[in-house]
Amino acid sequence: MMQYGFLTVGLSWLFYNAVAQQPVFEKYKQTIPGSAVQFEMIPVKAGSFLMGSKKAPDENLHQVSLSAFWMGAREVTHDEFALYLNDENYPENSAVDAISRPSRPYIEVTLGMGKEGGFPANSMKQHGALMYCKWLYEKTGVFYRLPTEAEWEYACKAGTQTAYFFGDDSARLKDYAWYGANSGQKYHQTGLKKPNPWGFYDMLGNVQEWVLDQYIADAYNKRGKVTQDPVVTPGLKHPLVVRGGYYNDPAKSLRGAKRTVSDLVWNRRDPQIPKSKWWNADAPFVGFRLVRPLVQPSGQEVDKFFDTYLNLSNP
Numbered sequence: 001m002m003q004y005g006f007l008t009v010g011l012s013w014l015f016y017n018a019v020a021q022q023p024v025f026e027k028y029k030q031t032i033p034g035s036a037v038q039f040e041m042i043p044v045k046a047g048s049f050l051m052g053s054k055k056a057p058d059e060n061l062h063q064v065s066l067s068a069f070w071m072g073a074r075e076v077t078h079d080e081f082a083l084y085l086n087d088e089n090y091p092e093n094s095a096v097d098a099i100s101r102p103s104r105p106y107i108e109v110t111l112g113m114g115k116e117g118g119f120p121a122n123s124m125k126q127h128g129a130l131m132y133c134k135w136l137y138e139k140t141g142v143f144y145r146l147p148t149e150a151e152w153e154y155a156c157k158a159g160t161q162t163a164y165f166f167g168d169d170s171a172r173l174k175d176y177a178w179y180g181a182n183s184g185q186k187y188h189q190t191g192l193k194k195p196n197p198w199g200f201y202d203m204l205g206n207v208q209e210w211v212l213d214q215y216i217a218d219a220y221n222k223r224g225k226v227t228q229d230p231v232v233t234p235g236l237k238h239p240l241v242v243r244g245g246y247y248n249d250p251a252k253s254l255r256g257a258k259r260t261v262s263d264l265v266w267n268r269r270d271p272q273i274p275k276s277k278w279w280n281a282d283a284p285f286v287g288f289r290l291v292r293p294l295v296q297p298s299g300q301e302v303d304k305f306f307d308t309y310l311n312l313s314n315p
Helices: 012-016 078-085 126-140 149-157 170-175 299-312
Strands: 028-031 038-044 047-051 062-066 069-072 208-214 226-228 240-243 259-261 291-293
Touching: 038 149, 047 149, 062 149, 069 149, 078 126, 126 299, 149 208, 149 240
Parallel strands: 062 226
Antiparallel strands: 028 038, 038 069, 047 062, 069 291, 208 240, 240 259
16 A cells, blocks of 8 residues: 555545444535525445556556545536635634635636636635635535545546547537637536536536646556555645646547646736735636545544645645
């Protein structure tokens, strides 16, 4: 078994040390308390799959087994994220000298592409996405987080082993994704294209999606014959991983196994010193979606998770 950072063989302590009663494992909608805003979560059964591909050196094929989880049917939207940004009852400064809500971004992050009405939240750093998850946990009592690379790819491929979940013919992408050939150089409302076989919308294109992992080019090569719930916990603040490609990408960048590396130039226009830990001024193409493990961790484990990841995700 290999170890990255403080997690050994992935998020096993999150999946197996729960104290909460097992929930009913089916599709559900979560209403964010204090609002009428809902999001939908789709169950993903435990299973194994071949992670990676033969297309790139950092995508070495290997067998992965995953515990059961839910994943958001759509990318987190501006409607959802705005509830966090505007929550006056959630302090901007906590008692432990940490900022709990982001300052306003240096620029208008949507660049006129769309906001209310189901457009994907965008331009946040991984820290901002994780802080939203923490806020959502405190609002709902349910532990939500970002997916691992393995969970994201498992849900995206949806039982397939082709370049895309619908096959190898990129001409069909127009039915499933907003990308360079059809997006008009902008993101679109979530859920307008066809979902993948497991019911997930916009896994490819629209906005790229943060995952939990540090990017290490040869990480897959170091895994065993079968790896359970793998994750590369960040030990450095850069680079991290985003998945799925975005609205200006070519078809080849939307393959289900494609790993994309975060880049510091995504925030080059931010004049602040130090630069914002919340926003990437030059990354309107980055967003995220949620995961909820079937087995909920204890409160102590949740605190440990957020303490670890939020400390690592600071700039």
